[in-house]
Amino acid sequence: MLQAGGRGQTGNLLYFFPSEQPPLVLKVYCFRRSRWREFWKDVSERVFEGKRGATAATRCATERLILDLWAREGFDVVRLVARPLPSGMEKPALWLEYCAAPVLAKVLADPNRPPGEKLAWVELLGQALSRRHRRALELNDPRLVHEHGQIKHFFAQDKRLIAFDLEHGYRSGYPVVRAIGRELTGIADSLLRADGGGGEEFLRALMRGYANPPLVRAAAREATQRGGLAGIIRRLLGYLRGGKTDKTQVMARLVRLLEPEAGSPARARG
Numbered sequence: 001m002l003q004a005g006g007r008g009q010t011g012n013l014l015y016f017f018p019s020e021q022p023p024l025v026l027k028v029y030c031f032r033r034s035r036w037r038e039f040w041k042d043v044s045e046r047v048f049e050g051k052r053g054a055t056a057a058t059r060c061a062t063e064r065l066i067l068d069l070w071a072r073e074g075f076d077v078v079r080l081v082a083r084p085l086p087s088g089m090e091k092p093a094l095w096l097e098y099c100a101a102p103v104l105a106k107v108l109a110d111p112n113r114p115p116g117e118k119l120a121w122v123e124l125l126g127q128a129l130s131r132r133h134r135r136a137l138e139l140n141d142p143r144l145v146h147e148h149g150q151i152k153h154f155f156a157q158d159k160r161l162i163a164f165d166l167e168h169g170y171r172s173g174y175p176v177v178r179a180i181g182r183e184l185t186g187i188a189d190s191l192l193r194a195d196g197g198g199g200e201e202f203l204r205a206l207m208r209g210y211a212n213p214p215l216v217r218a219a220a221r222e223a224t225q226r227g228g229l230a231g232i233i234r235r236l237l238g239y240l241r242g243g244k245t246d247k248t249q250v251m252a253r254l255v256r257l258l259e260p261e262a263g264s265p266a267r268a269r270g
Contacts, residue, residue, distance in 0.1 A: 016098065023098040024081055027063075028091050029056040029167070050174040051147065059167035060092035066143050066166040073144065075132050078155075078164045099164070101157030108151065108202070109195035119205040121156055122191065126209020128161050129187065133180045133215060142170035142179040149183035150190040181219030181251065188250045204257055213258045220251045 002025065003014035013028040031038045038054060045051035052062045070077040079097040102110075104125065108118050129149075136144035146153065147168040155162040170179050191202040210216060 018098075023100075025096045025098050026086070026093055027096055028089070028093045029060040030091060031056055045168070046171075050171055052169050052171055054168070057092045060094060062169045063167040064094060066169050069141075069143055070132075070163065070166075073132075073135055075135075075144075076128070076160045076162045077166070078162060096164075099155045099157060099162055101155040101162070103152050104154045104156045104161060105150075105152040105190070105194060107156045108191075115201075119201060121161075122202050122205035123209035124159065125151070125154065125161055125187070126206040127211065128209075129184070129206075130209065130211045130215075133183075134212060136176050136180065137215070140176060141172070142174040142176050143172075145170065145176065145179040145183050146186075147179075147182075149186040151187065151194060152190065175222070177215070177218050178222045180215065181223040184216065184219055184254065185223060185248075185251050188254055192250065203253060207254060207257045216254055216258060220255045223248060223251045 001014065002016050003012060012030055015026040015028070017024045017026065042054040042058070044054075046053045052058055064080065067077055067080050071079065078099055081095040081097055083095050085093050085095075104121060107113060107121055132144055136142065146163060146166065147170060148165060153163060153165045155164065188203055188206065191206065192199060194202065207213075207216070
């Protein structure tokens with residue numbers, strides 16, 4: 001068992017089958033909090049947040065849908081495996097191909113890896129995000145945006161970043177630029193929080209890889225000015241926290257890094 005859930009039989013279960021070819025993981029979707037809290041989380045996602053919902057059955061269906069879409073569009077993602085569920089399995093579940101690679105968060109925290117290698121991985125992440133976001137805009141499909149984009153949700157394998165944990169997603173009609181802004185801020189925030197202290201250099205590498213500065217600026221405007229009631233609440237909480245990794249502030253930092261002279265010695269002295 002790779003993941004046993006939490007107390008009170010909450011949380012997803014992950015079973016590892018190493019003898020299968022290829023090795024497989026069975027992901028079993030369970031409620032992740034008390035049933036009452038799960039109910040209100042589901043209502044919040046569907047009614048106020050523009051998402052598909054939070055019940056176990058919905059999360060399973062969402063992950064299947066998004067994994068299939070990403071693979072069809074040519075983006076690196078854990079592979080679905082079509083095979084019957086084990087006999088007696090009543091909860092929603094999916095078979096997934098096991099990935100033995102470390103997650104990007106662990107790669108960046110590894111003191112034995114040279115700084116140049118870590119920056120190369122982050123730049124590669126920027127390139128992958130840029131390609132996928134461009135396609136999301138072309139299709140006007142927010143499902144191509146990772147709803148929970150963080151560096152811990154990408155396996156680093158053979159110069160590929162393989163996404164996983166896609167059980168939450170946006171509904172059709174959710175503004176794609178808004179979704180992109182939320183993924184970018186989530187990624188940048190997790191880079192700033194990464195163990196090993198990459199900090200600003202990680203953000204620079206991310207923006208070197210991201211080949212669409214106008215989209216970053218548009219996403220920043222969306223993050224700082226719009227987003228409806230939920231956006232207002234997020235910005236207010238961020239203001240009250242006042243932390244360096246508040247996501248609104250993080251997005252502003254990304255925009256500043258797009259400036260031609262950002263971070264140059266001359267500018268720093270000025």
